[in-house]
Amino acid sequence: xxxxxxxxxxxxxxxxxxxxxxxxxxxxxxxxxxxxxxxxxxxxxxxxxxxxxxxxxxxxxxxxxxxxxxxxxxxxxxxxxxxxxxxxxxxxxxxxxxxxxxxxxxxxxxxxxxxxxxxxxxxxxxxxxxxxxxxxxxxxxxxxxxxxxxxxxxxxxxxxxxx
Numbered sequence: 001x002x003x004x005x006x007x008x009x010x011x012x013x014x015x016x017x018x019x020x021x022x023x024x025x026x027x028x029x030x031x032x033x034x035x036x037x038x039x040x041x042x043x044x045x046x047x048x049x050x051x052x053x054x055x056x057x058x059x060x061x062x063x064x065x066x067x068x069x070x071x072x073x074x075x076x077x078x079x080x081x082x083x084x085x086x087x088x089x090x091x092x093x094x095x096x097x098x099x100x101x102x103x104x105x106x107x108x109x110x111x112x113x114x115x116x117x118x119x120x121x122x123x124x125x126x127x128x129x130x131x132x133x134x135x136x137x138x139x140x141x142x143x144x145x146x147x148x149x150x151x152x153x154x155x156x157x158x159x160x161x162x163x
Contacts, residue, residue, distance in 0.1 A: 037088035
């Protein structure tokens with residue numbers, strides 16, 4: 001992601017998009033976006049680690065959870081707020097689709113407007129597990145901001161996924 005972080009800040013609609021290498025936990029923001037799958041099983045690291053659980057146990061765990069809809073966003077009431085973007089589906093090939101990310105971005109922006117979130121930190125959605133192109137995600141974000149033209153967020157910090 002080094003090449004993208006050298007780009008200048010962008011203004012899209014009423015929002016300034018800034019690229020940062022800072023850990024999102026260290027940023028002073030109103031909300032942080034996190035990527036997740038439809039069963040809320042994926043961890044922060046895009047590497048499948050050895051697990052004590054057997055494959056049947058993992059399947060059983062999936063069956064016990066309510067499947068979330070790709071493109072939806074879950075708001076966790078914390079400080080800062082956590083916006084959980086459902087952009088992956090481990091039962092789907094490929095694991096992510098551009099349409100899900102586009103819908104998630106629009107839902108994130110709706111939550112920013114609803115909660116009046118001025119500052120937001122988010123990764124380039126879909127680039128950790130989904131291997132989507134960074135330029136595609138930035139374009140989706142800019143297009144959504146220009147199209148929707150909400151008052152919030154004022155600033156979006158794009159951070160590198162912490163693995």
